[in-house]
Amino acid sequence: MKVYNLEEFATKYKLKDIYGAYAAHFSVNGEESDSFSGFDTSEYNIFHCMAEERTLFTKLLLVHEGSCRMRLQGNNTEQSIQLSAHNLLITTPHEVAHIEQLSTDFKAEAILVDENFAKQVQRYQLDDTKYKSIADIFHFVRDIVRHQHINKVEMIRSMFNVLKLIIDELPYEQCSVTRDLGHKKEVYEVFLHHLYRNYRKERQIRFYADLMNVSTAYLSRLVKEISGSTINEHATSLVYKEICNLLTQTDMTMGEIADHLNFSDQSAMTNFFKQHSGMTPLAYRNR
Known part of the structure; x- marks a missing residue:
């Protein structure tokens, strides 16, 4: 099975908001659903296929509305995860996801980045403040990769540095990491x-x-x-x-x-x- 780097992945699925082989952003059934070339939650084959691909980068999914259940498979591990509004899911390059159920009102954003954000799958339930902060960063990343900037690399990396700092605080505030309780x-x-x-x-x-x-x-x-x-x-x-x-x-x-x-x-x-x-x-x- 082919393992995709970010540039190859974006080319295959025609992602528009991408910067080289480093970072990309797309929306699921949101305002930017055209990133999926006509993605429809009633027929989520494209999202399903994208999730199942083996890749070399980290995927971060921020859920705005609705729910989704997926089965994640990694190196000799498998787990089922239920996502709902204000959940943040982080998967490492080792996991592939099988979408088992998606509500018709599901709305989310994803960031793909060629950096390590976690050593294992993590799911967080965000309070309103953290949700807004992370949503803002997702939007900043989308806007940075979408437009021309002289300091684009530095701007993107700065956003990811802030995102990492916020994520590092989450387990100590709520301990809702999917696998940490084990x-x-x-x-x-x-x-x-x-x-x-x-x-x-x-x-x-x-x-x-x-x-x-x-x-x-x-x-x-x-x-x-x-x-x-x-x-x-x-x-x-x-x-x-x-x-x-x-x-x-x-x-x-x-x-x-x-x-x-x-x-x-x-x-x-x-x-x-x-x-x-x-x-x-x-x-x-x-x-």
Whole structure:
């Protein structure tokens, strides 16, 4: 089976918005559907064939409306992915996609680029802010490749650099990567990231499970399995160390420390500290 570089791929499917063998943009049933030479979602043979080709470049698909189900096959891997509005799908050069179902209102944009954006297939559910930011970048790339610019290469690469930075943040904000949930160590690292950012105010497992879109039972079991400690033990350790630091490194009052760490009152903070240190916070500060 032939493996296409970007220029060969664009020539075969008559993509209009392309810059050499580096970057291309096309729309699916959107305003630029003429990029498909008459693509119609009721007869999506062209889109189906394009997705199935073996290529040497990365494909990024941003879904605006509707839904799509596809089966992705890579190096000894296969998975089914359901896409819906505000999903971003990133496939590596190793995967080919088989479109299994496409809704009649499906609308999306794709960027093809001869760069690595991910080591494995990734799917993200974007919030409104991230969706708008990524959609804007898709449109900037489309406009750059479509028109003449003296600094076209630098402009395109700048857009991709910004896109990579945004994508790098996504797993830590929502943990909705399709395959990352199967990699326990990565899920645990995302949990730690959220915990370090929020432990001063949030120490309930439900808060972190909701952030990561997993069940409390799954997250609790996974953290214990990977680290040997419970989620409560992780949070307690951080809070205790923070109190110690504030007692020795600042002149904050006991009430201010209790408020800073979201204890119900100063007595609750004092009781917590005595349980873990065997002395009161004031005795610890005056050692």
